[in-house]
Amino acid sequence: MKNNAKEAIVKAAISLFHANGYSGTSIRDIASLAKVNTATIAYHFNNKTGLLEYCFMYFFEKYIGKMEEIYASIDRGAKDCLKRIVANLLHYQCENNQLTSFVYREMSVDSQVVREIMSTYSLKEKYYFQKIFERGFEWNEFRPHSIPYLIIQLKGLLMMPFMNTHYMREVLYVFPNEPFFEQKYLKDIHFWIDKTLCTDIPINKGAIIK
Template sequence: MKPNAKDAIVKAAISLFNSNGYSGTSIRDIASLAKVNTAAIAYHFHNKPGLLEYCFMHFFEQYISKIEEAFASIDRGAKECLKRIVADLIHYQSENIHLTSFVYREMSMDSQIVREIMSTYLLKEKYYFQNIFERGFEWNEFRPHSIPYLIIQLKSLLMMPYMNTQYMREVLYIFPNEPFFEQKYLKDINLWIDKTLCSDLPIKKGAALK
C-alpha cells in the first residue's frame, strides 16, 4: 500500500468534492487523483459515504477543539474569550478553505450524516456560545440580546466567506484564503463584538478577571 495513501485520498476527495460536488465525484475519480487504487479507499474508508463522514469528522473535531481551548480562558472575560474563539476559527477556516467550503455546502443538505453532526458537534458549539453570551450578560460585558439571534449573527459572520468563495472572488474580489483577508475580516468581526454586543456598563467586581 502506498505510504501516506490515507492522506492522499483525503486531499484528493476534498479537492474533487469541492470542485465537482459530492454526487459528481466517483471513487475512481478520487483514486485517480490520489494515485492509488480503489481498494485503498475501501481499506481506509469502506466507501464514498465513509470518506464523506471522515471529512466531516476531521473538520468538526478540530473546529470544536479550538472552541474548547479558548473557552478554558472564560474567567478572563466573555469578550476576550469570544474574540479568541473568532480569531482561532477564522484562521482555521482560512487555512483549510477547500475543506471548509465543501463542509458548509454539504451542511445545507438534509442527510443522516448532517443530522448526526448537528446532534453532536453543532450542539456543542451552541453550548459554548450560549455560555459565553450568558456570562457576558451576567458580568455586564454584553448588552442583553436574544441568544439564538446572536448565535445566528455570529455563525453568519463566521461562515459566509467560506460558503460563498466564488461570490467573494468573482464579485467582491476578496480572497478568503489570503492572510490580508484574515487580518481585515477579524478586525471587522471584533468591531461587531465591540459595538453590537458590548455594554458600557462597568463589569461587576469579581465576575471576571481582566
C-alpha cells in the same frame, strides 16, 4: 505507506469534493488523483460515504477543539473569550479553505450524515457560544440580546465567506484563501462584537475571577 495513502486519499477527496461537489465525484476520480487503487479507499473508508463522514469528523473535531481550548479561560472575560474563539475559528477555516467550503456546502443538504453531525458537533458549538453570551450578560460585558439570534448572526459571519466565495470576491474583491482577507475580516467581526454586543458599563474584573 498506509498512512501516506490515507492522507493522499483525504487530500484528493477534499480537492474534488470542493471542486465538483460530493455527488459529482466518484471513487475512481479520488483514486486517480490520489494515485491509489479503489481497494485502498475501501480499506481505509469502506465507501464514499465513509470518506465524507471522515472529512466531516476531521473538520469538526478540530473546530470544536479550538472552541474548548479557549473557553477554558472564560474567567478572563466573555468578550476576550469570544474574540479569541472567533480569531481561532476564522484562521482555521482560512487555513483549510477547501475543506471548510465543501463541508458547509454539504451541510446545507439534508442527509443522514448531516443530521448526525448536527446532533453532535453543532450542539457543542451552540453550547459554547450560548455559555459565552450568558456569562457576558451576567458580568455586564454584553448588552441583553436574544441568544439564539446572536448565535445565528455570529455563525452566519463565520460561514458566509466560505459558502459564497465568489460573492465575497464581488463585494470585498478578495477570496478567503488570501492572507489579507483573514486580517481584514477578523477586524470586521471584532467590530461587530464591540458595537453589537458590548456595553458601556464598566466591568468589575474582580467579579469575573473565580
